Amino acid sequence: MADWTRRGFVGSLWGIAGATSLAGQQRSNTAHEMRTGQGSIKITDLRCAIIGRNPVIRIVTDQGISGYGQAESSKAYLKPMVLFYKNYILGEDPTNVERVMLKIRRLGAFKPWGSAVSAIEIALWDIAGQAAGVPVYKLLGGKVRDRVRIYNGGVRFPMNGQTPQDYAENMVKMKEAKEGFTLIKQAVGFHNPAMMRAAPNGWYDEPRTGAPHADRGLLTERGLEHIIACVEAMKKVLGKDIGLALDCGPGWTVKDAITFARALEPLHITWLEDLITGDYTPYPNADLFREVTQSTSIPIHTGEQIYLRENFKDLIEKQAVNIIGPDPVDVGGIAELKWIAEYADFHGIQIAPHGIFDGLIGLAAHVQMAATLPQNYIAFEYPLGQPEWWCEIVDGLPDPIVKRGFIDVWDRPGLGVTFNVQSAKSHLSDEDRHFFD
Numbered sequence: 488m489a490d491w492t493r494r495g496f497v498g499s500l501w502g503i504a505g506a507t508s509l510a511g512q513q514r515s516n517t518a519h520e521m522r523t524g525q526g527s528i529k530i531t532d533l534r535c536a537i538i539g540r541n542p543v544i545r546i547v548t549d550q551g552i553s554g555y556g557q558a559e560s561s562k563a564y565l566k567p568m569v570l571f572y573k574n575y576i577l578g579e580d581p582t583n584v585e586r587v588m589l590k591i592r593r594l595g596a597f598k599p600w601g602s603a604v605s606a607i608e609i610a611l612w613d614i615a616g617q618a619a620g621v622p623v624y625k626l627l628g629g630k631v632r633d634r635v636r637i638y639n640g641g642v643r644f645p646m647n648g649q650t651p652q653d654y655a656e657n658m659v660k661m662k663e664a665k666e667g668f669t670l671i672k673q674a675v676g677f678h679n680p681a682m683m684r685a686a687p688n689g690w691y692d693e694p695r696t697g698a699p700h701a702d703r704g705l706l707t708e709r710g711l712e713h714i715i716a717c718v719e720a721m722k723k724v725l726g727k728d729i730g731l732a733l734d735c736g737p738g739w740t741v742k743d744a745i746t747f748a749r750a751l752e753p754l755h756i757t758w759l760e761d762l763i764t765g766d767y768t769p770y771p772n773a774d775l776f777r778e779v780t781q782s783t784s785i786p787i788h789t790g791e792q793i794y795l796r797e798n799f800k801d802l803i804e805k806q807a808v809n810i811i812g813p814d815p816v817d818v819g820g821i822a823e824l825k826w827i828a829e830y831a832d833f834h835g836i837q838i839a840p841h842g843i844f845d846g847l848i849g850l851a852a853h854v855q856m857a858a859t860l861p862q863n864y865i866a867f868e869y870p871l872g873q874p875e876w877w878c879e880i881v882d883g884l885p886d887p888i889v890k891r892g893f894i895d896v897w898d899r900p901g902l903g904v905t906f907n908v909q910s911a912k913s914h915l916s917d918e919d920r921h922f923f924d
C-alpha cells in the first residue's frame with residue numbers, strides 16, 4: 488500500500504535554493520538575509536480583485552515582495568472565498584509554503600471550491616521564488632524539459648452548423664492557427680450540447696436546460712452514429728501529425744462508452760475525457776472508469792474537477808484511467824499537482840493538466856510546473872488571456888507565447904511574470920481600485 492502521507496518531494500526549500508545560482512541574476516539584500524537566516528518575511532495582506540473575468544489573488548509581504556495567483560475566468564464569484572482565508576495566513580512566513588498550506592488545505596473541496604486554496608498556493612510559490620532569486624521550477628525540483636508542450640482546448644472559431652462537414656471545416660482553421668498546435672481537444676457527446684441536439688432523439692431522455700453538461704442517458708443508434716461521424720471527419724483533417732483528443736461528457740453509460748471507444752480505435756484518438764464523471768461531479772467513480780479503460784485501447788482520461796491527491800487515490804491505484812487531468816488551480820496548487828503526477832507515473836499513468844480558463848498568471852504557473860513534471864507528462868491545456876488586453880497588462884511572457892505547439896520555459900525569479908501596474912489599474916473596478924497599492 489502506498490504511503491499517502493504528506494512528506495514532501497519538494498524537500499528543503501532553502502537547501503535547494505541555496506545550491507542554485509542563476510548567472511547574472513540580481514538578488515536583493517532582503518533575499519540574501521533571508522537565505523542566511525538573518526531576516527524573515529511575513530504575510531501582511533491577502534487581496535483579491537476581479538480583472539476582466541479572472542479572480543486575481545495577491546499576497547502582500549512586509550519585505551516588498553508580492554505573490555500572485557489567478558483562478559478561472561468562470562469564477563468571478565470567488566472573491567469572498569479568497570478573503571475567507573486571510574486570517575488563516577496573516578503573519579505566516581510565505582516561503583514555508585507547506586506550513587501555510589497545512590492551515591488552509593482542509594478548507595477546500597472539489598471544483599469550484601478548491602480554487603481559492605489553489606491560487607493562494609501558487610502565489611506563495613511566486614513569493615518563495617522571488618525571495619530566493621530563482622524561478623519556481625527550481626523550487627519544485629528543477630527542469631526536466633526546456634520547453635513544454637501545450638494542447639489546444641480554447642482557441643476556437645465560429646461553427647457554421649453541426650454536420651460532420653462543419654466540424655471538418657472548423658478543424659481546418661484550428662490546424663492552421665498561428666500557435667502551431669500539435670494536439671487539439673474537441674468537445675463531443677454530452678460535453679457538446681449543440682452536437683447532441685443536432686441528431687434528433689440522440690439519447691433516451693429529454694434535453695435538459697439550465698446548467699451546462701447536465702444531459703445524460705443511453706444513446707440511440709442515431710445519436711452514437713452522429714458523434715462518430717463528426718469525429719471521423721475531424722480526424723481526417725488532422726491526419727497523422729496532429730493529435731485529436733475528445734472531451735466527451737460526463738453522462739455516458741459504461742456500455743455506450745465502450746462501444747464508442749472501440750469504434751474509434753482505428754483513428755488513434757489521443758484520449759477520451761470525462762466519459763463517466765468529470766465536470767460538475769464531486770466524485771471520480773473509479774470502478775466505472777476502470778471497466779471502460781479495460782475494454783479499449785484508446786486512452787481514457789479524467790480528473791479536472793478533483794481536489795487534492797487523496798481524491799486521485801482510487802483512480803491511480805485501481806488503474807481506472809490511463810491519463811489524469813488535474814487543474815493546478817483546482818487541485819490544490821502546483822506542488823500538489825506535481826506530487827500527483829509523480830504518483831501517477833509510478834503507476835504507469837500519464838498526465839495532461841486541465842487549464843483552459845486559468846488566464847495568463849495561471850499560464851505562468853502551468854509553465855513553471857510542467858517544466859518539472861516527470862516523463863509521463865503529455866501537455867497542458869493552453870489558457871488564453873481573455874479579454875485580449877490581458878496580454879498588455881502582464882509582462883514577462885514570451886512573444887509569441889506559443890511556438891510550434893510549445894512554450895519555452897523562462898528563467899526569471901518566482902513565476903517570472905509581473906503586472907504592468909499602470910495598464911492593469913485601468914481595468915480595475917472601483918471596488919478593487921487599491922489592489923496594487
Ligand SMILES: [Mg+2]
Pocket residue numbers: 734760761765766791
Ligand atoms: Mg474537460
